[in-house]
Amino acid sequence: MGSLYPHYEEENYSSNTANLLNPEEFRRQGHMIIDFIADYYQNMEKYPVLSQVQPGYLAKLLPKSAPNIPEPIETILHDIQQYIIPGITHWQSPNYFAYFPSSGSIAGFLGEVLSTGFNVVGFNWISSPAATELEFVTMDWLGQMLGLPQSFLFSGTGGGVIQGTTCEAILCTLVAARDQMLAKVGRENMGKLVFYGSDQTHCALLKAAKVAGLECKNFRAIKTMRSTAFQLSAESLRTTIRLDVEAGLIPAFLCATIGTTSTTAVDPIRSLSEVTKEYGMWIHVDAAYAGSACICPEYRHFIDGVENVNSFSFNAHKWFFTTLDCCCLWVKDPGALTKSLSSSAEYLKNNASDSKQVVDYKDWQITLSRRFRSMKLWLVLRSYGVENLRNFLRSHVKMAKRFQQLVESDNRFEVVVPRNFAMVCFRVLPTSLKKEPNGCKIESGNIEAKLIDQEYANDFNRNLLETVNASGKVFMTHTIVEGVYVIRFAVGATLTEDKHVIKAWKVVQETVDGMLATI
């Protein structure tokens, strides 16, 4: 080189660190962990699906402080088997019917493992171009599968981004909507912004609004009714908005839902979007649970009118075979997101970003750092293919239908709301409970008596659910709608087969038999 300056000559430097990523040790321990998890799936049905431990169980079993010296993986896996597994509620169990299941799959698992192995921090394009580009390829693929218009796709004028959860998707779109409206009406009017949902909208909306600094009192949880399957009606929305406008408030955001958490109710997007359009509001569609079903032609009608909304999201980790977390969000106007969520700092600058030729996803979300989440989605799409994915979803719906038929075949029970997807809302009817606990027969002739009936039925169903869950044989959860305590039976765990649905029903029936016998 001819430099006069001292150049370092390589010496025999030895590293004084053990290699924490030694490939051969990685291979050895990696294979062990795969076998451990495979065994776990194999033995799944031996474990009570709902963990039976008591609060504080674990601290009693573990040391008070971290070990000073290393412990072998064999010891750790032994402890996981001994101490952790009993404290797990087995979301992958075929007997899991609670909340909305989180449907894992081999492809989803492998994708997450690959992403963990690469361990890239994909905040901007340059930090790992493949992480960004695979995300917009898969989001376009998935958008096409859902029949989203070009206005939501990168191949059109919009774009998709993978958030962690629906809570983030709602927060991001709400903040964008807030800022878009404030840009028109002035920031001093923040206290006047009103945001809308129904009384069935997920609690994530109110929480997002609180985080975003909006006024809780400006949240309208518009009433829905059992008689109209807990749908938010455009008429109710319009009436509510009119009152707000008359009161000098500013309607800013509506969150409509496809598949509410309580009963999988579906809000009518087309008619709602006509109302929000009049007022220049942002409308977000939260299809967290049911969005995936809309890849099936026979369910696509549930999102008719989606071309009129601003943003649409669903959780691929819920009912689309990717593991937690993977919430797919599409927006028509990415600029509205990035205007609110961009950050800049010298240490993040690079030529690719400056060229404006690339997407920097950090500006589409709350956080800077982000995992390579598209990997698992891509693996799911490729490993199973569109047609099979549809069939898997259909098989869950079919199992839910089977359960519904079983409920309907026993006239002590009712299906409380029409089943839309793979969840059945049911309960033991008040009329099946002939006696009060003290043995007196209830006279059901008047309203007061009916209310007592209802309350008693609610208690009975609550006890039923608790007894069923305490058995460890199945796990379901509940909701209350229009004062009615409802047991939710959600099919969606990947290992569930017909026989598990039938067993679950037997557990319910036998528990009810036992309970009624003691009245």
Place this chain on the structure above:
Amino acid sequence: MGSLYPHYEEENYSSNTANLLNPEEFRRQGHMIIDFIADYYQNMEKYPVLSQVQPGYLAKLLPKSAPNIPEPIETILHDIQQYIIPGITHWQSPNYFAYFPSSGSIAGFLGEVLSTGFNVVGFNWISSPAATELEFVTMDWLGQMLGLPQSFLFSGTGGGVIQGTTCEAILCTLVAARDQMLAKVGRENMGKLVFYGSDQTHCALLKAAKVAGLECKNFRAIKTMRSTAFQLSAESLRTTIRLDVEAGLIPAFLCATIGTTSTTAVDPIRSLSEVTKEYGMWIHVDAAYAGSACICPEYRHFIDGVENVNSFSFNAHKWFFTTLDCCCLWVKDPGALTKSLSSSAEYLKNNASDSKQVVDYKDWQITLSRRFRSMKLWLVLRSYGVENLRNFLRSHVKMAKRFQQLVESDNRFEVVVPRNFAMVCFRVLPTSLKKEPNGCKIESGNIEAKLIDQEYANDFNRNLLETVNASGKVFMTHTIVEGVYVIRFAVGATLTEDKHVIKAWKVVQETVDGMLATI
């Protein structure tokens, strides 16, 4: 049973779904993926550390839509090797010295894989008691290792929670601080709340404030100086706050930093906390990068005074061998967090939560759903042990010291700010650049000429960095402080050994030799 109602008799139901979690197929494909990743680590140094692809490269290589039929894992892995790996910037490469590295490890990997295998959605205690309880056990362990006072631990009066990233930790604490202050002064004063950092504070603070609905104009990025190593001084803070109070504004939040992103500067917590205490403000300590080093007794002094702050966070996924994402946040008053971040809905209610005997972490963070992140942290702590973890961190510091010595041994270069941890900020000195690009010698006698010198030096160092990175041999990034373009050399990738540091220095030196030869 004696029931008169029809009971379902088990028939020979066959499931019409392929089993997407078939344990034996899981085992087969799982082993394949482990070998794939082990081979990736083994071959890591064959790949250019900074991806050399051009924007849009991937869409051209992949089909326009998802496949209709399944593709075998072998094909997919082939495509990953062929199409994805060239688009990856290899954060796990031993030649990775950019941003702050994300230090993976076998234990961190295994923990994430286990958590993916269990795939539990741990929003509340009952949804998987072990996920919640292991989190507070490990957070207490880690808190002890850092010498956090009991007021931050569950065994005391506080508690820890694992967030995804520092952005979330800052947003959560800022929202808690905002609401705590508004509860005192009235919500109508939101526009008066002021939040403070230095001009070195991470851009996450401003973004969090925007999300939280605070006024950008109320952010004070207090000036720091190279002469005082870019520390935020208590005096400057006090002066700034006084002016704000005089102007009728309300100081609410300070984000102090231990190890800033640009230069790993350390703000003096003790003296800053004396100021914030006077004004009843919330002080959060963002130790995203350097927090982990404070488990070593010799670095613990950097967080002296931590007992006086409200909250403290660091990223275990940065420099603590867990994979992304794992940000550890401790708060003294969990009630302040949960007051702002709690959500409730009938479908989430359960006896354990009602008993108030358990922690429901959903109320400590932005999102409802959460992954079983403590698993990887627990595995790292147990697999390596406290003493080794300290030594791994020390070995990184030692390598950075080595690099610093190399820089200092070549008088064309300078180390721009004192090295605190495992990052060296350096550049080629203006005085080493004898000529302007057009060949004229610069006269450096006056201020104007010095500014020209500086600008020219900045351009030279920018070119140097770009050339070095384009070689694919190493990857470093830059910052600009006090107008000086600085190359950041951050040691922290797990596979890095002395020889890689020495090689990196050779690449820099040889590139400079070549560049100077052409001036």
